[in-house]
Amino acid sequence: YKQPAMRAEIEQIRGVETSSVLRTLLDQKLIRIVGRKDIPGRPILYGTSKTFLQKFGLRDLRDLPPLRDFAALGQGENPELFAEDVDGSQQAGAEPVVEEPARAYPEPVTT
16 A cells, blocks of 8 residues: 555564565565665665456456555554555555565574
């Protein structure tokens, strides 16, 4: 819903490091690199791909459910994720960022 997005923005929202998640999504062609932000370091900008739309049965981004539906389901725990789209509108040409659910990993065993 908020894109394009930099890795740092995604990490701030999720609260975890996302390099491996982004690599997996890129490998599966669910997201794509859409450019670089014109700030120091020129970080990569990510957006969803046509493959994302196809895999989720969407014709275009307007087929995504309105954000208010997520709030009604109690899914609005990260309001900053949707900060630029609270009224359900999209920026022209913008595509939503795909997020993978956070997973709990067991602590490594040391011997």
